Amino acid sequence: MAHKERSNKLFLLKLFVFSSVLVVCHSQYQPTWESLDSRPLPSWYDEAKLGIFLHWGVFSVPSFGSAWFWYDWKVFKYQGYIDFMKENYKPGFTYADFAKDFTAEFYQPAQWAKLFNDSGARYVVLTSKHHEGFTNWPSNVSFNWNSMDVGPQRDLVGELATAIREGTNLHFGLYHSMFEWFHPLYIEDKANNFTTTRFAKEKAMPELYEIINRYKPEVLWSDGAWQAPDTYWGSKEFLAWLYNDSPVRDTVVTNDRWGKGDMCHHGGYLTCTDKYNPGTLQKRKFENAMTVDKYAWGYRRNIQIADILTIEELIETLIETVSCGGNLLVNVGPTKSGFIIPVFQERLTQLGQWMNVNGEAIYSSKPWRFQNDTVTPRVWYTKQKTTEGDVVYGTVLKWPTSNTLILGAPKPSGQTLVNLVGYPQPINWKAGATGGIEIMLPTLTINTLPSKWAWVFKFTNLQN
Numbered sequence: 187m188a189h190k191e192r193s194n195k196l197f198l199l200k201l202f203v204f205s206s207v208l209v210v211c212h213s214q215y216q217p218t219w220e221s222l223d224s225r226p227l228p229s230w231y232d233e234a235k236l237g238i239f240l241h242w243g244v245f246s247v248p249s250f251g252s253a254w255f256w257y258d259w260k261v262f263k264y265q266g267y268i269d270f271m272k273e274n275y276k277p278g279f280t281y282a283d284f285a286k287d288f289t290a291e292f293y294q295p296a297q298w299a300k301l302f303n304d305s306g307a308r309y310v311v312l313t314s315k316h317h318e319g320f321t322n323w324p325s326n327v328s329f330n331w332n333s334m335d336v337g338p339q340r341d342l343v344g345e346l347a348t349a350i351r352e353g354t355n356l357h358f359g360l361y362h363s364m365f366e367w368f369h370p371l372y373i374e375d376k377a378n379n380f381t382t383t384r385f386a387k388e389k390a391m392p393e394l395y396e397i398i399n400r401y402k403p404e405v406l407w408s409d410g411a412w413q414a415p416d417t418y419w420g421s422k423e424f425l426a427w428l429y430n431d432s433p434v435r436d437t438v439v440t441n442d443r444w445g446k447g448d449m450c451h452h453g454g455y456l457t458c459t460d461k462y463n464p465g466t467l468q469k470r471k472f473e474n475a476m477t478v479d480k481y482a483w484g485y486r487r488n489i490q491i492a493d494i495l496t497i498e499e500l501i502e503t504l505i506e507t508v509s510c511g512g513n514l515l516v517n518v519g520p521t522k523s524g525f526i527i528p529v530f531q532e533r534l535t536q537l538g539q540w541m542n543v544n545g546e547a548i549y550s551s552k553p554w555r556f557q558n559d560t561v562t563p564r565v566w567y568t569k570q571k572t573t574e575g576d577v578v579y580g581t582v583l584k585w586p587t588s589n590t591l592i593l594g595a596p597k598p599s600g601q602t603l604v605n606l607v608g609y610p611q612p613i614n615w616k617a618g619a620t621g622g623i624e625i626m627l628p629t630l631t632i633n634t635l636p637s638k639w640a641w642v643f644k645f646t647n648l649q650n
């Protein structure tokens with residue numbers, strides 16, 4: 187008995203010590219920006235460089251204008267939307283009436299997963315809920331305004347998470363809008379100048395805990411928080427939980443849209459503005475979230491071919507972004523039937539073809555001393571650190587009209603080697619007249635050209 191009591195005490199003591207250690211480990215991050223901003227980004231994210239963004243929701247039903255359809259129609263009252271409704275729908279038709287036509291009958295998440303993998307992307311971010319408030323999963327806090335109760339009658343988020351994890355090595359991520367344009371509780375809190383927090387506590391936060399616990403996304407792409415301070419949302423407390431105790435605490439990355447004034451300052455990586463492509467080296471990791479359709483995030487039925495980025499434009503945006511330290515998040519909008527239209531399929535597949543040849547200049551690369559060339563425009567640099575020193579990659583977006591490519595940034599040494607990535611023979615070069623390098627381009631035919639849209643020169647043993 188006495189012995190047992192002692193061992194119990196010892197056990198309790200051990201338990202106490204053990205749980206103190208746990209407490210210390212788990213409360214590593216405090217709910218302050220100073221502490222949260224000090225968390226290093228999990229390394230997979232910077233290495234990945236390329237992700238696919240999907241804007242999908244009830245706005246994909248009218249598929250007219252943009253994902254802001256409801257707001258543009260009812261609040262901005264743009265004439266184009268008023269006419270569209272008058273000409274095509276019965277009087278009294280509401281936005282909620284669109285939801286039953288969100289059918290998703292062609293939604294085959296395994297097909298999507300294959301397409302995204304073939305694009306060369308290493309992560310995917312799906313809208314779990316956009317500003318309209320419709321949840322693409324059966325949320326406990328979105329009664330009758332979710333993809334299980336109305337429309338698809340499927341868990342769109344869960345099915346994609348499973349397909350991505352079962353069919354690919356991509357990381358699965360979710361976008362989530364904090365605010366909802368027309369939620370009565372949000373409207374009430376806003377009218378109270380955000381001194382009341384019912385919407386944040388009863389809607390936005392429960393959703394975030396739900397999607398993290400249920401789907402374990404490794405990217406949490408927050409949006410729609412800009413009208414209210416992060417103290418209203420409770421963002422810092424949530425992030426401390428996410429980083430310390432959530433099931434994805436070791437691998438999750440987040441962005442910077444956590445409350446008024448936070449964007450471009452606080453959080454994980456920075457997004458700053460939509461389509462952020464600064465053209466100069468950035469101090470902090472950023473992501474350029476952009477769209478293949480130049481004019482919208484959601485699918486538009488009246489899209490014109492001229493509205494769609496060419497593969498040359500898409501690759502240019504990718505290399506500019508990566509040279510400056512960013513990741514590229516390429517958005518396409520699926521249709522209401524759960525289909526990704528062939529022109530988007532083509533663009534993503536072309537991107538993958540280019541990455542298949544030239545990925546060594548992109549994946550796991552670091553920004554070089556120069557981001558672009560000092561002499562020839564539209565040449566962007568990255569580097570790979572190796573045990574034998576840095577290897578520098580210069581991506582050339584325009585094939586020179588003469589057979590010589592003149593670059594100012596790379597300074598050759600006696601040992602310098604130049605290769606064209608995807609081409610077997612080394613490339614001849616000589617020291618440039620004004621300090622850089624002159625590359626004598628080989629005579630290539632359609633059959634020997636390693637890629638169709640942009641060409642990567644690889645430099646080993648440059649001067650430091």
Ligand SMILES: *[C@@H]1O[C@H](CO)[C@@H](O)[C@H](O)[C@H]1NC(C)=O
Nearest residue numbers: 300303304306353354538542
């Ligand atoms: C994913 O893409 C890579 C090439 O980028 C390819 O090697 C691999 O087989 C693909 N996996 C699937 C499941 O399609």
Ligand SMILES: *[C@@H]1O[C@H](CO)[C@@H](O)[C@H](O)[C@H]1NC(C)=O
Nearest residue numbers: 324325326327392395396399
């Ligand atoms: C949501 O509902 C499900 C099913 O009723 C339940 O198992 C789960 O605990 C609920 N989650 C929350 C966060 O309330």
Ligand SMILES: *[C@@H]1O[C@H](CO)[C@@H](O)[C@H](O)[C@H]1NC(C)=O
Nearest residue numbers: 377378379380381414415418
């Ligand atoms: C709303 O609250 C902010 C602080 O959060 C304050 O600066 C502002 O004066 C308030 N506005 C009104 C109309 O009460």
Ligand SMILES: *[C@@H]1O[C@H](CO)[C@@H](O)[C@H](O)[C@H]1NC(C)=O
Nearest residue numbers: 465558559560561562563564
């Ligand atoms: C390099 O990029 C910067 C920023 O985009 C631009 O201002 C500069 O003109 C570019 N250099 C050349 C030689 O094109």
